[in-house]
Amino acid sequence: MIATVAAVSPVANGAVWPGMRWAVARDVKLALRSRAELGVQLLFYVIVVSLFPLATSPERNLLGAMGPGVLWVAALLASLISLPRLFAGDHADGTLEQIVLSPYPLVALVFGKIVAHWLTTGLPVVVLAPILGLEYAMDAEALAVLTTALLIGTPILSLLGAIGAALTLGLRAGGSLLALLVLPLYVPVLIFGAGAVDAARAGLGADANLSLLGAGLLIAIVGAPFAAAAAVRIAVD
Amino acid sequence: MLEAQKLAARRGYTELFTGIGFRVNPGEALVVTGANGTGKTTLLRILAGLSTPASGEMSWNGAKVAPLDPVFRGVLAHSGHLPGLKDELTAEENLASLLALDGETVTSDAVRKALHDVALARQRSLPARVLSQGQRRRVGLARLALLPRPLWILDEPTTALDAEGTELLARLLARHLANRGVVVAATHAPLRIDADRVRPLVLVGSLG
Numbered sequence: 116m117i118a119t120v121a122a123v124s125p126v127a128n129g130a131v132w133p134g135m136r137w138a139v140a141r142d143v144k145l146a147l148r149s150r151a152e153l154g155v156q157l158l159f160y161v162i163v164v165s166l167f168p169l170a171t172s173p174e175r176n177l178l179g180a181m182g183p184g185v186l187w188v189a190a191l192l193a194s195l196i197s198l199p200r201l202f203a204g205d206h207a208d209g210t211l212e213q214i215v216l217s218p219y220p221l222v223a224l225v226f227g228k229i230v231a232h233w234l235t236t237g238l239p240v241v242v243l244a245p246i247l248g249l250e251y252a253m254d255a256e257a258l259a260v261l262t263t264a265l266l267i268g269t270p271i272l273s274l275l276g277a278i279g280a281a282l283t284l285g286l287r288a289g290g291s292l293l294a295l296l297v298l299p300l301y302v303p304v305l306i307f308g309a310g311a312v313d314a315a316r317a318g319l320g321a322d323a324n325l326s327l328l329g330a331g332l333l334i335a336i337v338g339a340p341f342a343a344a345a346a347v348r349i350a351v352d
Numbered sequence: 353m354l355e356a357q358k359l360a361a362r363r364g365y366t367e368l369f370t371g372i373g374f375r376v377n378p379g380e381a382l383v384v385t386g387a388n389g390t391g392k393t394t395l396l397r398i399l400a401g402l403s404t405p406a407s408g409e410m411s412w413n414g415a416k417v418a419p420l421d422p423v424f425r426g427v428l429a430h431s432g433h434l435p436g437l438k439d440e441l442t443a444e445e446n447l448a449s450l451l452a453l454d455g456e457t458v459t460s461d462a463v464r465k466a467l468h469d470v471a472l473a474r475q476r477s478l479p480a481r482v483l484s485q486g487q488r489r490r491v492g493l494a495r496l497a498l499l500p501r502p503l504w505i506l507d508e509p510t511t512a513l514d515a516e517g518t519e520l521l522a523r524l525l526a527r528h529l530a531n532r533g534v535v536v537a538a539t540h541a542p543l544r545i546d547a548d549r550v551r552p553l554v555l556v557g558s559l560g
Contacts, residue, residue, distance in 0.1 A: 209434025
């Protein structure tokens with residue numbers, strides 16, 4: 116029994132993968148347990164997208180020009196309304212303290228939480244986009260470009276949003292502050308994402324826009340988890 | 353062996369406590385008492401590394417420890433005011449998930465046995481949202497029982513526990529101390545630890 120108490124935890128310092136795996140598996144499981152919440156968020160996205168054809172005109176050219184922008188704005192809003200959930204639950208029930216005290220690197224755990232957030236909120240948005248795009252009379256090529264752009268762009272939304280979500284933890288009216296903090300950061304993603312479809316429609320090819328989105332994703336993957344982890348540490352103090 | 357020298361904490365511009373120093377040897381418990389607002393929780397959070405002290409330093413087995421030191425995180429088990437349970441998960445899933453986060457690989461049989469030991473065998477498949485406060489605390493006790501960490505930092509461990517629960521806690525503490533573990537506990541209620549193992553620390557407000 117002396118050995119058990121003297122033993123130092125078996126986690127090797129810097130065990131990144133197991134920490135990430137824990138966070139992804141747990142957060143996806145929690146999201147699937149509260150499926151109603153996920154459903155509400157997706158329904159919000161579907162309704163916002165569907166409101167525009169009703170409010171404007173059913174003219175094909177107008178809808179086709181508007182479609183990519185509307186789908187992207189709706190994707191930003193869908194990401195935004197799901198962001199407060201990312202850390203607030205763990206903060207309220209004390210799990211965040213245990214996460215900070217875990218022997219796994221905090222960055223790995225935070226990155227895992229961001230991945231889980233994208234899997235449960237970003238990925239469904241990507242999957243629904245080609246179907247919703249039909250409402251805007253978009254052709255197959257435009258739909259393919261739009262879906263690709265969303266596939267590259269929505270993880271950026273989760274990554275950048277995580278920084279805002281961690282910074283606004285524990286604040287009153289944190290939700291509206293979060294929108295003010297995060298939406299300006301989303302603007303480049305919106306411009307290149309919607310621009311990719313416009314460029315493809317104009318016959319210029321979407322490569323340039325998609326490459327820039329890809330570069331943005333790489334930068335966000337490298338930087339955002341560290342910034343979010345630092346903000347989580349401050350929130351727990 | 354946990355040592356602290358001249359620890360001080362500030363809240364805003366007022367000093368919460370200053371010049372706190374102690375040494376706790378293996379097999380001993382530092383029992384922190386004091387009126388509300390004298391900084392018991394703050395002291396424990398500093399020792400766990402969750403908060404940064406205004407000044408002073410601490411060391412574990414002679415080596416200096418910085419807040420959230422990666423190695424020190426593998427040494428301590430912290431139990432704060434909130435048990436860290438997820439309402440959506442069952443008691444069993446919660447316990448397994450917390451232990452996995454602590455980096456421990458525990459068999460599901462061991463998890464069930466630990467829940468049985470804290471008299472939650474019948475509640476193990478219930479979601480945590482229907483558990484009472486005392487039952488949530490007991491899940492925390494089961495976690496401590498399964499977590500082989502030499503240093504336990506416990507903030508008000510008796511809160512919400514009934515007589516039987518307090519007895520369970522006393523047995524866990526006795527076993528941990530007999531295994532040469534170190535305990536730091538802030539409490540208002542007696543913990544029923546052998547008097548020769550207790551190092552008392554009474555916090556009085558700096559302003560009082």
